[in-house]
Amino acid sequence: MSDTADRVRKIVVEHLGVEEDKVTENASFIDDLGADSLDTVELVMAFEEEFGIEIPDDAAETIQTFGDAVKFISEAQ
Amino acid sequence: MRRVVVTGLGMVTPLASGVEETWSRLLAGQSGAGTIKRFDASGLGTNYACEVPLGDGSDGTFDADRWMEPKEQRKVDDFILYGMAAAVQAVEDSGWKPESAQDFERTGVMIGSGIGGLQSIAETAVLIKERGPRRVSPFFIPGALINLVSGQVSIRYGFKGPNHAVVTACSTGAHAIGDAARLIQWGDADVMVAGGAESPISEIGIAGFNACKALSTKRGDDPQAASRPWDKDRDGFVMGEGAGVVVLEEYEHAVARGAKIYAEVIGYGLSGDAHHITAPPPDHEGAERAMRAAVARAGVDVAEIGYINAHGTSTMADTIELGAVERLLGKAAGGATMSSTKSATGHLLGAAGAIEAIFSILAIRDNVAPPTLNLDDLDADTVMDLAPHKKVERDIDVVLSNSFGFGGTNAALIMRRVTG
Numbered sequence: 001m002s003d004t005a006d007r008v009r010k011i012v013v014e015h016l017g018v019e020e021d022k023v024t025e026n027a028s029f030i031d032d033l034g035a036d037s038l039d040t041v042e043l044v045m046a047f048e049e050e051f052g053i054e055i056p057d058d059a060a061e062t063i064q065t066f067g068d069a070v071k072f073i074s075e076a077q
Numbered sequence: 078m079r080r081v082v083v084t085g086l087g088m089v090t091p092l093a094s095g096v097e098e099t100w101s102r103l104l105a106g107q108s109g110a111g112t113i114k115r116f117d118a119s120g121l122g123t124n125y126a127c128e129v130p131l132g133d134g135s136d137g138t139f140d141a142d143r144w145m146e147p148k149e150q151r152k153v154d155d156f157i158l159y160g161m162a163a164a165v166q167a168v169e170d171s172g173w174k175p176e177s178a179q180d181f182e183r184t185g186v187m188i189g190s191g192i193g194g195l196q197s198i199a200e201t202a203v204l205i206k207e208r209g210p211r212r213v214s215p216f217f218i219p220g221a222l223i224n225l226v227s228g229q230v231s232i233r234y235g236f237k238g239p240n241h242a243v244v245t246a247c248s249t250g251a252h253a254i255g256d257a258a259r260l261i262q263w264g265d266a267d268v269m270v271a272g273g274a275e276s277p278i279s280e281i282g283i284a285g286f287n288a289c290k291a292l293s294t295k296r297g298d299d300p301q302a303a304s305r306p307w308d309k310d311r312d313g314f315v316m317g318e319g320a321g322v323v324v325l326e327e328y329e330h331a332v333a334r335g336a337k338i339y340a341e342v343i344g345y346g347l348s349g350d351a352h353h354i355t356a357p358p359p360d361h362e363g364a365e366r367a368m369r370a371a372v373a374r375a376g377v378d379v380a381e382i383g384y385i386n387a388h389g390t391s392t393m394a395d396t397i398e399l400g401a402v403e404r405l406l407g408k409a410a411g412g413a414t415m416s417s418t419k420s421a422t423g424h425l426l427g428a429a430g431a432i433e434a435i436f437s438i439l440a441i442r443d444n445v446a447p448p449t450l451n452l453d454d455l456d457a458d459t460v461m462d463l464a465p466h467k468k469v470e471r472d473i474d475v476v477l478s479n480s481f482g483f484g485g486t487n488a489a490l491i492m493r494r495v496t497g
Contacts, residue, residue, distance in 0.1 A: 015148065016148065017147065017148035038216060038219075039214040040215060041215040042215050043215065045211075045212065049212075
């Protein structure tokens with residue numbers, strides 16, 4: 001779990017250019033971390049790449065926060 | 078008709094990032110050519126080009142982080158990055174800081190490109206082939222579209238006036254400046270950020286131009302001798318990259334805010350060859366008509382033209398252009414100095430006309446014509462001074478800058494010193 005969280009956090013920091021400590025459980029990619037809708041598409045692609053999973057579009061829409069992403073990925077693995 | 082002046086300059090070239098850094102190297106006779114460093118070009122027909130010098134920003138090197146945040150750089154092709162850098166330089170140089178809503182709405186952007194995100198398109202095509210369409214980045218399209226330089230610059234500064242982009246191959250930069258000046262003349266805007274950007278130095282770019290026999294191929298052992306306009310041993314152009322951007326402004330608007338005025342855009346002429354997709358006609362009467370249209374619009378006597386920045390790509394067309402210019406100038410041909418700065422920068426395609434307009438403006442400012450490098454053995458009989466090897470110091474008040482492109486598209490710009 002913590003390994004997954006660390007890997008997700010690294011991707012978020014890299015793609016959105018934010019400080020690591022801003023990427024908290026409830027941090028919203030769009031509202032708190034400065035992402036736009038295209039950034040979130042790219043983030044989901046990066047998660048798919050990193051974890052070797054497929055995230056369908058309807059599921060991707062439910063991933064709004066860092067915590068959502070970690071939860072979804074942990075369950076999908 | 079409203080008058081249009083140039084109040085800001087910016088450029089990224091193979092000689093340097095920055096206008097003064099590029100200009101001093103150009104006058105010193107330096108060349109931006111070398112063996113391609115960015116990728117292994119050994120399997121291509123040409124393995125040399127004029128690449129923008131990358132570095133930490135010192136000594137004229139290009140530091141991308143200075144112009145765009147790293148996370149934003151990933152989302153755009155290099156031509157957008159170069160265009161943004163040149164635009165930021167030009168806007169800062171102009172000192173133009175819109176304040177009112179109307180100021181922002183009266184400031185527009187027209188930065189074009191000949192090809193746009195060629196490398197991004199090539200990489201994405203390979204990605205789809207190897208890994209499928211789901212791996213395509215959401216930033217691929219907005220990072221490759223030609224008008225996204227204008228879009229990005231408008232977003233950065235909040236410029237809400239006309240937002241446009243020119244695509245006329247190697248005459249893009251000149252057409253952008255001419256067209257943007259007309260928007261100001263017609264009252265669509267008071268300030269326009271205009272120019273061209275290009276990043277064609279990639280496998281697909283080199284291979285493509287090699288295939289149409291446009292590039293120099295035989296100087297792998299001495300790339301700096303490859304771009305040699307009007308020389309008998311020329312064998313094609315040397316690919317360049319970068320961007321040139323100017324801030325154009327309505328004259329009274331510039332005067333009212335006490336702006337520094339480099340020159341006035343007084344003439345602009347356009348024409349089509351209707352001849353061949355890549356070659357000019359033997360007499361290049363299309364180029365001559367574009368120049369004559371610019372002269373007529375400018376209302377100057379051709380004898381007033383002190384410096385001509387030739388299109389001069391180091392191809393067979395150089396001497397054809399020379400003939401057209403001689404016919405334009407007539408008896409005044411012996412009194413003007415003409416050079417091809419592509420001998421030093423290589424050919425920046427859609428950015429060429431913009432950086433060359435800037436060189437022409439600086440020729441007025443400093444009363445000096447930059448040199449034509451490598452012109453050892455002139456492939457023509459002419460009375461014109463082509464500034465071989467060394468800059469020519471002389472009085473220059475009026476300049477002509479020529480740009481011609483594939484498809485038979487021609488543009489000529491005339492600019493003049495503003496006094497008093």
